[in-house]
Amino acid sequence: MRFQRQCQVIQCSIQLGQVQKMSPRIPVSSLGRLCVKFVANQLVQSLSDDEGLNYEAVKQYLSDVTHEVLQELLRDILNSIHLDAATRFSILEVLLRDDVRKLDTGIFPHSYYEKILEVIISRGVGLRQLNLKGVWARDHPALLTKLVGSLNNLKVLIIPHMANDAILQRIADCRNLNVLDISGESYFTADGLGYLKNENLRILDVGYYGKKEICEGSNDDTELVSRVIRNLPKLREIRSYSFTGNSLFHLQNSSYITNITLLRDTETTQEIFHVISRLCPLLESIHLNSPKEGVIPHLKDLKRLIYLKICKGSVAEITQYLASHQSNLEVIKVASCQDKPLDLTFVAQGSPRVNTLEFYHMHLTISRPELFFMYLTNIEILYCNMTDNCLRQILANSPLLRRVMIGCAVNFTDGDLFRLCADIEFLFLEELWLSCAKSLTAISIELLMNHCPKLRFLGQMNGWDITSEEVEFFRTVIQVSNIDLTLLPTVF
Known part of the structure; x- marks a missing residue:
């Protein structure tokens, strides 16, 4: 059976060069990029000696070079994982200039x-x-x-x-x-x-x-952070710190209005949220971890909100918020909310402009397959309880998808994938990650290569019914055909 399947793969692969609708070819690098690589290689060869014999000659040669060129060379060389520290330091010494x-x-x-x-x-x-x-x-x-x-x-x-x-x-x-x-x-x-x-x-x-x-x-240090906010009148984002709402609560009796557009908070109460909405009228992005009961429905008070992330919240309240009005949300990320299944129908209805969806450790359903995610380009679903039919409806109802990452078990067969491709063009799909698709074989690789004109990343092959020999065969075909497609993981 395995031999018969490999013969089918070889027969399909022979036709790759005759198929026009397939993964893109590797583009030719720009002249500027090629020049940077060439000069970087020459610099490495010239400055890799321990005695520094060529330092002054290289400095003189580069004396008339613009600072933009030096910046590109420094960025490429200093961040190279293949060069030893001594060579990289020598290049820093020579290329760093006061402009x-x-x-x-x-x-x-x-x-x-x-x-x-x-x-x-x-x-x-x-x-x-x-x-x-x-x-x-x-x-x-x-x-x-x-x-x-x-x-x-x-x-x-x-x-x-x-x-x-x-x-x-x-x-x-x-x-x-x-x-x-x-x-x-x-x-x-x-x-x-x-x-x-x-x-x-x-x-x-x-x-x-x-x-x-x-x-x-x-x-x-929540009170201390509130003083920092007062001392930085143009502050728009406080990153890493996840109690900014608690800090703002110390300013509840103040008439001070912030310019904050991004905020993270933990265990937000309704009182804290009211202070957030009053002091942050420009808020566009909010991350709530373990919000208290009654907080999520009040998200409707944030008129500029386009990015929402909720961890350990209530699915019932998320559904209530999405169903109560139509939002301008473009990014929705929900994690570890398990009080009930989240019906993605309400996401499509309440946030028609959403372009990114991420779900972690959730139970997902979809009750109305006729609703479309007209702007969705990126979807990531990890460790979720979801049926194959739910995934199929998401893929079928999202015409602009570019990146799909599914980190839970998918029972699609080669036939299922064939029927899916017959119904959906996947004209914009660049990345497809099916980490646990044990019924997909090498035939699906050939099918996706031929069907998706922009596909550049496909994985994870170690979660498919496929051998390392089959993967290496396809990598050889990809290389010979100059196709810009990477099969993941790179080391099988």
């Missing part, structure tokens, strides 16, 4: 941290965007403080797990700063956080998701 505006250091070993900070201090004075995620500068607080103090033009600074009071005091002098990431472990106090007074800061990433404390040695 370079963006720098993402990439990941380096501990022995390079101090040297990297010193190079940036001496040559990175023009930086407007700096990402130090791959350099554990916390071990060199004095140098990091000096570095921040020397970068007067910074607009974006990403230093998670590194900030202390002295660094925050320096950050306060960066008057043009728009984005600041000081999330994760904290080494600053409430007094240090009080230094953050900035007229331009719009995005602040601070604290840990799920924890009220953000300062060293504290237990509840």
Whole structure:
């Protein structure tokens, strides 16, 4: 039986070159991209020696190059996982110039941290965007403080797990700063956080998701965060911290109106939600974790809401909210709400403009198959209780789908998939993930390749009824035919 099926696969694959409607061909790289790769390779060869014999020659050669070119080369080389740290550091030394505006250091070993900070201090004075995620500068607080103090033009600074009071005091002098990431472990106090007074800061990433404390040695910093909000009048987003609503509650008696557009909150009460809706009239995105009874129906008070995520809420209340009025929601994410099945009919009715749906650990149904998701492009369903018929109706009623990820058991056979493709064109489908489809065989790979003109990712093959030899055969066909399709996982 296995041999017979492999013969069918080979016979179908021979016809791939004759079929016009199939996965796209790999496009030719742009001339600019090819030039960046070529020059990057030449730089690596020239600067990979330990003695630095070519440093000055390379600097002279690149002296007239624009900062945009240097930024592209630095981004490509510093973030390469195939280059050793010594070569990448040499390239940082040579390419970093005072007119370079963006720098993402990439990941380096501990022995390079101090040297990297010193190079940036001496040559990175023009930086407007700096990402130090791959350099554990916390071990060199004095140098990091000096570095921040020397970068007067910074607009974006990403230093998670590194900030202390002295660094925050320096950050306060960066008057043009728009984005600041000081999330994760904290080494600053409430007094240090009080230094953050900035007229331009719009995005602040601070604290840990799920924890009220953000300062060293504290237990509840919701009141402190409320003071931070007052000190940052143009603040639009507080990321990572998941008790922003609780913080706003400390401003309930204030006439202060925020510019916040994105907010996360945990165990939101009706009283807290009323404060949120009053103080955040521009709110577009909200993430509620374990909201209390009666909160979700009041989401209708948020007139600008386009992004909604709810964890451990009530399906009955979600249904009530969706059924009560037609919203402008474009993204809906629901997780671990299991008091009753969620009927996706109400999603289609209540949020006709939704383009992204994500469900985790839910029970999903659909009662009216005639309703369409006319704008849906992305759907992700993980660890959910859902029938094959429900999935079939979702796929059939979503004409613009680009990405489909199904992380629960699917009982589709090759015949079922054939009938589905006969009914649906899948003209825009780029990614299809069926992680546990034990009845699908290699025949379905050939079918999807021939039917979906934009399909670029297909998986997970290790959850299908397919052998590694069959997968490798198709990969060979894909490579020979120059087809832009990846079968996942890449290592079977």
